[in-house]
Amino acid sequence: MHMVEADGPAVEEKLRAGDYACPACEGELRPWGFARSRTVGRGADRVRIRPRRSRCKACLLTHVLLPVLCLLRRCDLAEMIGKGLALKVAGWGYRRIAASLGIPTSTAGDRGRRFGELAGHLRAYFTALTYFLDPSFGAIEARANLLTDALEAIVAAAGAAARAFGPAPLWHFASGASSGRLLSNTNPSLPPAFLPRR
Ligand SMILES: [Zn+2]
Numbered sequence: 001m002h003m004v005e006a007d008g009p010a011v012e013e014k015l016r017a018g019d020y021a022c023p024a025c026e027g028e029l030r031p032w033g034f035a036r037s038r039t040v041g042r043g044a045d046r047v048r049i050r051p052r053r054s055r056c057k058a059c060l061l062t063h064v065l066l067p068v069l070c071l072l073r074r075c076d077l078a079e080m081i082g083k084g085l086a087l088k089v090a091g092w093g094y095r096r097i098a099a100s101l102g103i104p105t106s107t108a109g110d111r112g113r114r115f116g117e118l119a120g121h122l123r124a125y126f127t128a129l130t131y132f133l134d135p136s137f138g139a140i141e142a143r144a145n146l147l148t149d150a151l152e153a154i155v156a157a158a159g160a161a162a163r164a165f166g167p168a169p170l171w172h173f174a175s176g177a178s179s180g181r182l183l184s185n186t187n188p189s190l191p192p193a194f195l196p197r198r
């Protein structure tokens with residue numbers, strides 16, 4: 001699995017041009033059919049996606065190219081999931097978050113708790129990514145609350161990535177930079193494969 005831009009035609013063009021590197025060996029990824037299509041998002045925001053499958057010219061492993069609209073194994077759009085997390089950081093209760101986003105309270109709660117469990121890890125990872133992208137970045141002050149720190153680190157890293165590569169929606173960046181695993185308990189390596197090589 002390799003995270004790619006949300007813009008399908010741009011992904012197609014880059015894939016055909018050999019611009020994606022294999023996450024396993026840095027070899028060139030080539031088109032290799034499609035993964036099963038899936039629906040993400042709810043109501044008017046629903047989108048149907050059919051992720052590209054690719055195969056590495058060097059090691060022959062295949063990788064699904066998942067657009068950063070999504071997080072791995074989550075049915076909602078990354079931007080909406082992220083908005084819920086930001087509301088949680090702002091102190092909203094799960095019932096209010098759920099009503100505001102049109103999702104079940106249990107879903108809002110599951111995501112908020114997951115974010116809480118992973119907050120220390122996310123803070124460390126996105127802080128490291130911030131300094132990787134921008135070594136001159138000033139000190140990131142710790143606050144009283146780990147959730148706030150985690151969100152601030154994500155925002156700081158997104159800012160550093162925007163200065164290096166151009167702006168992207170915050171939670172698309174967070175999805176790409178975490179290899180789609182923002183709410184999964186894994187440690188992506190630095191730099192994330194999603195970011196362009198400099
Ligand atoms: Zn490879």
